Amino acid sequence: MKHALSTLNPTSLAEARPIPRKLIAEVFDRLQAQLGGKMADLYAGADLRLVQDEWGAGLAGFQPKEIERGVAMCRERAFAPTLGEFLRMCRPAVDPEYAWLEAGDCLRQRDAGLVGDWSHPAVWRAASKMGPEVRSGDWRAHRTRWTYNLRRELAAGWGEAPPRPLPAITHNATTRGPTPAERAAMASLSIRARHQEGAQ
Structure with a gap:
């Protein structure tokens, strides 16, 4: 089933800049190390500079940790990823x-x-x-x-990392019965209250 966000428009932010071609070339080198000639086969006949520029634009606004996630996920693949597949591996959200x-x-x-x-x-x-x-x-x-x-x-973009949760407030209160001294004090108060009622 297709979802409304199954494809990404990472350049929706005006300030998002394409990833430099040098960094994209490093990503391609790593993917080639993992997948062998499958990366070259996928883009056979295409101008590699244009392909890498497209990847750089597609990954605009992505954090290094997201790109690293995508590269790591490719280790489990049998086939080279297209740009769209790689974007979803980088940002599964x-x-x-x-x-x-x-x-x-x-x-x-x-x-x-x-x-x-x-x-x-x-x-x-x-x-x-x-x-x-x-x-x-x-x-x-x-x-x-x-x-x-x-x-x-x-x-809205990357923004700040999720904060640590607030510590849970717990109490270690235990219930106990009154001590003998407390029982005596309560009995004395009860007697005094009855005397005051009788005096009225």
């Missing part, structure tokens, strides 16, 4: 259903006092706006609003 599942898992991590393994701060921001809905796990009921919020947060 582009798929709203995947991001929904990630948000639910990361919110549970936060409940345990951890920051959470967020693939992109935009997923954290969207989850912060829809915490109860995400925790409900009902994707079908909330997918339209979730997709809308996620799209807006992704368009």
